[in-house]
Structure formats: C-alpha cells, structure tokens
Amino acid sequence: MLETFTIGISLGCVYGLVALGVSLIYRTTGVLSFAQGAFVMIGGMVGAWLADDLGAPLGIALLGGVAAGALSGFVLAVAIVIPLWKRGASPFMVILGTLVFLVISENLVLNQLGSQPRAVRAITPGWKLHVAGQAIESQVLWVLLATVLVGGALYVLLMRSRFGAAMRACAIDQQTSRLLGVSPTRVALAVFALTAAIGALVGLLIAPIQFSAYTAANAYGIKGFLAAVIGGLGDVRGAVIGGLIVGLSEAFIGVYVSSTYLDLILLGMLLAVLLLRPRGVLPGTKVVAAR
Amino acid sequence: MSLLAIRNLDVRYGAVAAVVGASLEVGQGEVVGILGPNGAGKSTMLAAVAGLVRAVAGSVHLDGRDLGRLGPDRRARSGIVLVVEGRGVLGPMTVAENLELGAYPGGRQARSELAARLEEAYELFPVLRERAAQPAGVLSGGEAAMLVVARGLMSRPRILLLDEPALGLAPRTASDLFARLGELKSAGTTMVIVEQKAADLLAVADRVAVMRGGRIVRTAASSDVNLEDLQQAYLGPSTEADLAINGRKLA
Ligand SMILES: Nc1ncnc2c1ncn2[C@@H]1O[C@H](COP(=O)(O)OP(=O)(O)OP(=O)(O)O)[C@@H](O)[C@H]1O
Ligand SMILES: [Mg+2]
Numbered sequence: 149m150l151e152t153f154t155i156g157i158s159l160g161c162v163y164g165l166v167a168l169g170v171s172l173i174y175r176t177t178g179v180l181s182f183a184q185g186a187f188v189m190i191g192g193m194v195g196a197w198l199a200d201d202l203g204a205p206l207g208i209a210l211l212g213g214v215a216a217g218a219l220s221g222f223v224l225a226v227a228i229v230i231p232l233w234k235r236g237a238s239p240f241m242v243i244l245g246t247l248v249f250l251v252i253s254e255n256l257v258l259n260q261l262g263s264q265p266r267a268v269r270a271i272t273p274g275w276k277l278h279v280a281g282q283a284i285e286s287q288v289l290w291v292l293l294a295t296v297l298v299g300g301a302l303y304v305l306l307m308r309s310r311f312g313a314a315m316r317a318c319a320i321d322q323q324t325s326r327l328l329g330v331s332p333t334r335v336a337l338a339v340f341a342l343t344a345a346i347g348a349l350v351g352l353l354i355a356p357i358q359f360s361a362y363t364a365a366n367a368y369g370i371k372g373f374l375a376a377v378i379g380g381l382g383d384v385r386g387a388v389i390g391g392l393i394v395g396l397s398e399a400f401i402g403v404y405v406s407s408t409y410l411d412l413i414l415l416g417m418l419l420a421v422l423l424l425r426p427r428g429v430l431p432g433t434k435v436v437a438a439r
Numbered sequence: 440m441s442l443l444a445i446r447n448l449d450v451r452y453g454a455v456a457a458v459v460g461a462s463l464e465v466g467q468g469e470v471v472g473i474l475g476p477n478g479a480g481k482s483t484m485l486a487a488v489a490g491l492v493r494a495v496a497g498s499v500h501l502d503g504r505d506l507g508r509l510g511p512d513r514r515a516r517s518g519i520v521l522v523v524e525g526r527g528v529l530g531p532m533t534v535a536e537n538l539e540l541g542a543y544p545g546g547r548q549a550r551s552e553l554a555a556r557l558e559e560a561y562e563l564f565p566v567l568r569e570r571a572a573q574p575a576g577v578l579s580g581g582e583a584a585m586l587v588v589a590r591g592l593m594s595r596p597r598i599l600l601l602d603e604p605a606l607g608l609a610p611r612t613a614s615d616l617f618a619r620l621g622e623l624k625s626a627g628t629t630m631v632i633v634e635q636k637a638a639d640l641l642a643v644a645d646r647v648a649v650m651r652g653g654r655i656v657r658t659a660a661s662s663d664v665n666l667e668d669l670q671q672a673y674l675g676p677s678t679e680a681d682l683a684i685n686g687r688k689l690a
Contacts, residue, residue, distance in 0.1 A: 310547065313540050317529055324527040327489065329515035329544025329594070
C-alpha cells in the first residue's frame, strides 16, 4: 500500500512536471507540444549512457542528462517550431512538427544508445526512510525534493524576474507583448529549452525507479498530456496536481485493478476528460483559447 | 535629418489599399498630429511604422536607418513605441507590473532607475499610484488609457506613437490627458498622435497631417491651420454631424 503510494507520487511528480512543461509552452507560445515525453527519455538515456558506458561520476551524468535535454528542447524550437512560425504554418502543422521531433529523437536514441532499457544509479543507493514499519526508497524523496525545488524556482522566475514578466505577458497577449519589445522567438527558445531541461531532470531522477528506454518517451508524453488536460490545459499549477492524479491512478490501478489494461484505462481517462471536461477537472481552472 | 522618415508608404489588406504613398517626416522633439475621417488609414500607418503590419512599398527610417522588415518587438527595442487606443492593458498583471514591463524595450535597468521612472509615471498620472497593486484589468476606461500612455513612456522611447489615446474618455478626462501630453512635449518627447478631436490635437501638435482615403492630403503647421480650411481638406461637405462631435461648431 505505502509502496504503491510512493511509486504513485514519484510517477505523479514526473507526469506533473511534464504537464507543467506542456502547459507553460501552450500558455506562452500557443504551441501544443507532443514532444515533451522525449526529453524525459533523453535525460534518462543520456544520463545512463554517461554513467555506465563512459564511467562518468553520477553528478556529471545528471548534469549531462539535463544539458542534453535542454539542448534537445532548444533544437526543437530552433529547427522546427520557429521556422514553421516564420513560414506562417497553422497550429496543426506545428503540432505535427513536435510529433515528428518525438519520433526522430526516439530513432536517434535507438540507433545511438540501443534498444535495451537502462537505469541510472540512485543518488543515495540503499538508503531508505522507515515510516510505520515500512521502507520508502530514498530516490522517491529526491524526486519529490526536485519537484518542489523546480516548482519554486519556476515561480520565482515567472513572478519575480524581468524575463518572467515578459513570459507572462506573452501568455496574456502576444501582440501587446511584442509592442513592449518582447520577442516571441526568444520566449519560445527559453520556454522550450527550460521545460526540456526540467523533463530531462525528472527523467534522470525516475530512472533508478523506472527503467528508461527509447520507447519510454511516448508513455511519458501521453501521461503528461493527460495530466495537463486534467489540470486544465495552460494552467501551470493545475498541471502538477493533474500529474499527481495520473501518477497515483496509474500506481493503484496497476496493482489493484489490472496491469494489463493499465494503459487502456489511462487512455480512456484522457478521452473521458477530453469529452466530458475539456476545461479540466479541477474547480476554477481556466483554459486559454488557442491562438 | 529628421528622427522618423516615412517615405511613399503603401499598405494593403488584401484588395483594400489602406495607406497609399504616404510620406511624413518627424523631427527630434516634434509633435505631429494626424487627423482624418474613419477608415482614412491613420491607425494602419502607425501600425506599419511600429512593424505590426508590413508595408508593400515605401520605407520607414529611424535616425536614417531603414527599419526594413523588422518586427514590432525589434522596433520597440530600437525606440519606436506604439500605444493603441487605450487597449493593450495586460489585465491579469498589476498596474505596477504593466508599468515595469513598459521599460522592457529599453533593456535591463538598475532597480533605482526603474523606481525613478515608476515615480515619474505616478507623478504624471497620480491615480495609477493608488491602483498600483491592483490587476490592470479592473481599471476604468480612462485609467486604462492613462496606464497605456504611462507604460509607453517607461522605456524612454525615441518616438511615441499614440493612436487615439483619448478614445472613449469623458471630455474632461480627455483634456486632462492632452494637458499631460503637452507636458511631455515640453519635456522633449517626440510624438505622433492620431486624434479625432481636432481642437485638442491642434493645441498640442506642432504640425498636423490630414489623411483621407489612405493618402496624406495635407500637412501644415498647427498655427497655420484654421478649422474651416481643415473641414474642406479633411471632411469634405455634409459632415457637420461629425464635426459636432469635436465639441466645436466649425461650419
Ligand atoms: N485588419 C484589417 N483587414 C482588412 N481591412 C482593414 C483592416 N484594418 C483596417 N482595414 C481597412 O483599412 C482602411 C484603413 O483603416 P484604419 O483603421 O487604418 O483607418 P483609421 O483612419 O484608423 O480609421 P478610424 O478613424 O476609424 O480609426 C479601412 O478601409 C479599413 O476598413
Ligand atoms: Mg484608427
């Protein structure tokens, strides 16, 4: 029970941060990115490759994984999203562009790093927290800590910094923010790189609990998207709550209902939310209309 | 050399020619007013200067530099700031945050400099100080109009383009706003102001340009303009109803 709960929470953190990326990108750029799962996978795979194949110390592997994620997000913006904008592509073409990026990164990772699942070492291996006679993996606590820190840092960035204000302005009204000198291109670059780095970080932190493999991108992406929709697409706080809902549902359904039908049930949930509550299931969540 | 030079500007919306061969020079510290009936192309010309719409022909130079195809954000950062019809308030952000964002195109400033500019904005429009911590979305129309003008000044633009800054304001508030624009002029701010109320505009502008059907049909020093002439050049016959809106009987 407790173990199921802690796994649910840690998965929930991962989905929540992926969803946060989806929502932040949607709010500030109007783009629906289906590539966010790729960064979780890239973080885990590159981190594992650095540690296992190159023998890098864990700290370097973590940094390298996050850097690889940020770089991939930057490439997605520079090579796909911004050129499509400049050519006046419709939002659907941009969505398609993010899907193409997802498939390309899966293929690149498959070809370069192989198909076998990889694990990253835990930060404090073997150390467990004992609660009520049960043991909690310390890695779960690291995932939680990282989620809280990332959330806090993002809050400070958005609410307290000059560039954060520019990002919020972009989310409210792109034309007005351009007249205020805010470059949508710069905001897009920053948001894609930043959310990708966050995705890669959680990918690295979850990898000791859940193996990473090139195929993982899809699952993280879809569950992150489900979380973002539950939280109300574009609602940054709702995204994290949505993530926890999805993570806990996954853990408990997998153990107590059916692990065979787990993905079908989660996808059914996504469909149900889309059909019944397209504005999200949390009270008071708002959706910004797509531009 | 003039600060802003608009030469033979053509702007089209599909088949509609909104601005046709417009040329206008604005000198450093000068205030130029633009008058003209609805649909004359006044807003479109300002939008083209600010980079919001792309001209099909002609050029816009700032300080002798051709702005070419630069987008609105680049133009704002090079010192051209457009304030549109009391709109463009960032509603969910506070009044103070809106003002601070106004400084964005000017690059990063020291905290003390930003505070000094905020202080100046509050001195210009004291009501904004009272509303500083409120979301800008709750401001009244008049307060919002003041906010966008004050925000436009925060980056100390080379040139401020104002598109009907007093639109929808009570006559009293509108004249207050124009009195403030007069103060800004005395402080050396270069401005291009589009305004329907000819009397208010003539009081603050050094020169006026009259647009009609996308063309600039006349430019003259404000002191040389007599409102009756203006009526001929600008509104044509049988528009006394329009003129009454200006609060002055012209015919
Ligand atoms: N987005 C647009 N699409 C198509 N036509 C437009 C658009 N904006 C303006 N126009 C047309 O261009 C012409 C000039 O419009 P503009 O808004 O520049 O006039 P204006 O002088 O500012 O008028 P007003 O005094 O009513 O504000 C008009 O004929 C208008 O219908
Ligand atoms: Mg207009």
